[in-house]
Amino acid sequence: MKIQHFFLTLLFFSSQVILAQVALPHIFSDHMVLQRNDEVKIWGWAGTGEELVLTTSWDSKEYNVKTPITAQWEVVVNTPEAGGPYQVNVKGRDSEVVLKDILIGEVWVCSGQSNMEWSATTAAGIDNAQEEIDQANYPKIRLFTVPRRTSEFPQDDLPGNWEVCSPETMKSFSAVGYFFARRLQKELNIPIGLIDNAWGGTPAEVWATKSxxxxxxDLNADAQSLQETPWSPVTPSFLYNGMVHAITPFKIAGTIWYQGESNVNRHSRYTKLFSEMVASWRNAWGYEFPFYFVQIAPYKYDVPEVGAYLRDAQRRAEQNIPNSGMVVVSDIATVNDIHPPNKQDVGLRLGNLALKQTYGSYDGEVRGPLYKSHEIKGKTVELTFDHSEGLMAKDKKPTHFEIASADGTWHEAKAKIKDGKILLSSKEVKEPTKVRFGWGNIAEPNLFNEAGLPASAFITE
Incomplete structure (x- = not known):
């Protein structure tokens, strides 16, 4: 009994020593980027009742905190203008954590499915892969990759660590994310941090919160009907729980998103699902950060028109989601490959969108023409677009326009540009009722604005 009591006592005191060790989530590591000019939460674990001192080197300020009964502590620090490198020390009674080479700048999350996850060395890679890899020396860009992880319940931590952008680290990181960060870093000349938690093949349902x-x-019924796949989980909220929730206390500037291919067969409720998903993320973070996303590219899906329906659902979602923006990539598609290798233009378009809308440092047009309204004038339909300055058809007259007759039958329309508007007519249609544009899985229309950005597919109500 005495020996048993001795080992129980030893186990008790050993557990107390373990609990007393100061620990931080993996999102806090050497080389990380913290959001500039903000109140940033730093949190972790230590022994219950332990008194900690956190010191930030950019202002030599000390923050004192006592760990509550939950054993989790948190401190809100004030960050300065962009710069670094800096250091953060968290000192407890018997242990200390020192975080080095910290930069202060802008932090963005990169999420979605395979076209966001796609790197310079994934499968077929990207355009000019080796050249881009060789030139990827950007010490002011820092990268954090979240490993694939599912969970039935929201997690408080996730694996990973921050890395300095180099040819070695860039080559396996999100290519779209890298090109986005490079655009921002060159224009703003400040550090950029990227958190990549994309997972190829995932439907939007797995990224939304349980709420x-x-x-x-209706969304729950759709989600419960999803069939298992060999490439990704389909259980609702499992990736939010495993790959998002743990970083929601971490202050970010915004999110870029590329997803939708796995929802084409459930396009009818995608506008609502995506809008609710974005709202659930913002609710988890506690503020309405910018959310910029990519409209899926034309691709030869097995079921006719599902790609067009999904693209239109994304167009409508942009109208529903405040502080958001969508980039169209129909002009850089590869209809026989769901992973277009031109990831640079995707990243650049997202970057320009953020530079204009979030940072106010870009004056050019960042969106392609978007359907605004239409007016039926006898046999002719007059279409008006937003972002239509310099509206033009490359090489020839505008293509991929259709008009519906009174019986609902669609007919190819003759289109011409006049005074910045599109005029449509068809010999087969005496009484036009509706219009659609780019309406096909592999449709690659030729309508652009003077910035060289393509028009989004749409169908009128």
Missing amino acids: VFDENE
Whole structure:
């Protein structure tokens, strides 16, 4: 009994020593980027009742905190203008954590499915892969990759660590994310931090919080009907729980998103699902950060028109989601490959969108023409677009326009540009009722604005 009591006592004191060790989530590591000019939360774990001192080198300020009964502590620090490198020290009674080479700048999350996850060395890679890899020396860009991870319940931590952008680290990181960060870093001349938690093949349902499905019976019914796949999980909220929730206390500037291919067969509710998903993320973070996303590219899906429906659902979602923006990439598609290798233009378009809308440092047009309204004048339909300055058809007259007749039959329309508007007519249609544009899985229309950005597919109500 005495020996047993001795080992129990030893186990008790050993557990107390372990609990007393100061620990931080993996999102805090050497080389990280913290959001500039902001109140930033730093948190972790230590022994219950332990008194900690956190010191930030940029202002030599000390923050004192006592760990509550939950054993989790948190401190809100004030960050300066962009710069670095800096250091953060967290000192407890018997242990200390020192974080080095910290930069202060702008932090963005890169999420979605395979076209966001795609790197310079994934499968077929990207355009000019080796050249881009060789030139990827950007010490002011820092990269954090979240490993694939599912969970039934929201997690407080996730694996990973921050890395300095170099040819070695860039080559396996999100190519779209890298090109986005490079655009921002060159224009703003400040550090950029990227957190990549994309997973190829994933439907939007796995990224939304549980509350989205608790509060929307229709979305829950769709989510529960998803069939298992060999390439990604389909259980609602499992990736939010495993790959998002743990970083929601970490202050970010915004999110870029590229997803939708896995939802084409459930396009009818995608506008609502995506809008609710974005709202659930913002609710988790506690503020309405910018959310910029990519409209899926034309691709030869097995079921006719599903790609067009999904692209239109994304167009409508942009109208529903405040502080958002969508980039169109129909002109850089590869209709026989769902992974277009031109990831640089995707990143650049997202970057320009952020530079204009979030940072106010870019004066050019960042969106392609977007359907605004239409007016039926006898046999002719007059279309008006937003972002239509210099509206033009490359090489020839505008293509991929259709008009519906009174019986609902669609007919190819003759289109011409006049005074910045599109005029449509068809010999087969005496009484036009509706219009659609770019309406096909592999449709690659030729309508652009003077910035060289393509028009989005749409169908009128």
